[in-house]
Amino acid sequence: MTQAIQIIGGGLAGCEAAWQAAEQGATVELYEMKPHRYSPAHESELLGELVCSNSFRSNAGDSAVGLLKEEMRRLNSLVMRVAQATAVPAGSALAVDRLCFATALTQVIEKHPRITVIREEVTELPTSTAPVILATGPLTSPGMTTSLLQLTGTAHLAFYDAIAPIVSADSLDNAIIYRKSRWDEATPGDYLNCPLDADQYARFIDLLSSAETVPLKSFEDPKYFEGCLPIEVMCERGRDTLRFGPMKPVGLAHPQTGKEPYAVVQLRAENCEGTAYNLVGFQTKLTYAEQKRVFRTIPGLEQAEFVRLGSIHRNTFICAPALLDASLQMKKQPGLFLAGQLSGVEGYVESAAMGLLAGINAARWLSGKEMAVPPVGTALGALIRHLTESDPQHFQPSNVNFGLFPSLTQRLRKRNRGEYRAALALQLLAEWQVGLG
Template sequence: MTHDIQIVGGGLAGSEAAWQLAEAGLRVRVSEMRGGGDMTPAHETDRLAEMVCSNSFRSDDAENNAVGLLHQEMRRLNSLVMRAADKHRVPAGSALAVDRDGFAQEVTQAIGHHPNITVVRERVDTLPEGPAIIATGPLTGSKLAEAIAAETGSDALAFFDAIAPIVHRDSIDMSVCWMAARWDKGGKDYINCPLTKEQYEAFVAALNAGEKTEFKEWEKDTPYFEGCMPIEVMAERGVETLRYGPLKGVGLDDPRTGRWPHAVVQLRQDNALGTLWNMVGFQTKLKHGEQVRIFRTIPGLENAEFARLGGIHRNSFIRSPELLDSELRLKSRPNIRFAGQITGCEGYVESAAIGLLAALFAAAELGGRSIPAPPPESAMGALLGHITGGAEAETFQPMNVNFGLMPPIPGRTRKAERKKMYTDRARERFGEWLSAMVPSARPALVHEVDVA
């Protein structure tokens, strides 16, 4: 099948972009190197939209949380990624977590069976000549990365991203641990492993002393992304750092004492069967043997069996505010758009959202039309604004969607009400944006669904 546009990369952003374009009636070629003889340092399968780190899309609260609002906006735009996530949801309190295998399989089948999409297992080493969206993510192949750098005249920035371990549920001692969510919000969805003050301080000391992965010389100055910091790097910042971060015991009543533990390690369900559990916040660069030794000192995990140990890989992204225009086109080669984590957005849902927007812009352009960008008061508009001009190129860093990216609420407001005011305003502006799209173009570009 000849194609109207090529998508390079079959992750969440590339899959979402392909789906949106195909639904708009365009013929799409998806080029994915996994399955064609190549693999990345982080992926384990050749499935499209494989989740390589956490299995969580984070909060699904669209009333008080920016990422929950982003979920809702994407659902209104008939997002494939959100549809698959909702279908393969697993318990996670107020968060949206998924069975990662079922999720990836759902997306792979939807893309593979769409009559307007051809998936080709091939590695792309040069920038395409025709209309294209580059969605190769933070693990872009070296030759394509070199081609991007040669075209832009600007070296890619980079940071390290770490993967948390996954534990077999039947190896956890539930006589020590208990099921609960913080403040009982959303149900008893997390396994909680309590630590006394002495146990906690010994654990922090073990993290600091544990043998870590050695980096190559050229990697040593690469910064970590604050939202995915290795646990031992946090421990190096001070003995209390973890207790006020991922090991925070606040809001978790130990049923044996009726009190909050000094610190707590939480595990979140990772698959639909409930047999695999992810250690929340335990991204790590510890060597594998050290992980087993140190993590088995956690109460309840003394006999833990690990389905996957943690790891670390180098993520790359471009200077998007300098290189991309307001519709995600490469300024020097406007036939090419960029989408996903390579643009400097951080997080699964953020990556998919930028893939969705890149597809809407591309579909309109290929149809001889144009559409306005979503308003900056919306989650999608705020994220797009950060990528395409909301930050200085020299200091640009990956960012999750957050209320700080949106224009401030005017006037004085009560802090307790502010988040709801942001989401109410965003929902109104986003609805206006949907209604204001060119009427003749809107049916082919946007398939708004009822999320009430």
């Protein structure tokens, strides 16, 4: 492998791809435009900066995303290793201290003997004979987007992700807020809960319904990802939508009184010290002033100090079924791989997973080996199938979920299906790994 694999973008997918390719013996050049240029959502020079939630979601082995994490661990995922090392308490979820996570990831990548980090912006697709991995993320720059469009010959799709606010822990009213994880009776729990009665909930909904939002530009068409809807958009769907969504009180009875509130706002730790908390599911495009006014009506947040306010950002992705093959290569340009959210997946874990596969395949392409395509019965394979076999006319990004997997031929009780799928997937993955060579 005398040529260097060029990777554009130092986010989760780019870092994972660089690590995987380098561990396969390839030389890697990782291009990152920060600190010379920042996207609207980024502010740190570090690689792997998390700009939305600090959660990698469920760790449960019988959940689709928990299974995906385990598959990645078995394939030597750097992102999973660093996430585990920088984890903060989050119940059954894997959440990280975002600063510690990005710092550790940056250090590992910069110290790897076969990876060179080049701090400059790349605005056009390289014309290299060596493999290129494009992992520029949801906020791909205009120059690179134009270059990509020239190659694909088709308009890209876009929707908008909204970011949740973060509040300072010492500004919370602990006389009102109580600690409890949903359904967890044995331990105090990892989540803080702000309880609302019916009148408080009604007032909150009234304020939210009339609050001012940041207007979209005339050329912007909001195509929100259903798994990350702004709370004000959910509120528009009905007064009880939030109470059956992120403000669901089920399983969160007060540990002292045993009373279940009418609605709940949950807070999740943002760092190891527990000095900052994220409003779970409260991604929003309200103006900054309105966020402070509306969210401070939530019981326990009356004096809240906002470490970060919510915002909205664009997510750019390609129509993967029309453009990608199962190795994540562009059909029109072999040797050009796409990874991360740009490839058409949604979520931190899924983005890193596509980086993992792109990195492995770029190294295999360089050494003349057959491309590595995981079995469809695995979480990795299910995502690849979604990207390559969905209807191009109706394609939308997706988190990993068991609905993407092949149908089960066995009749099982609902509660046993996840465990069965996970066991089958890990068996398929092990057999596939043996055959990779």
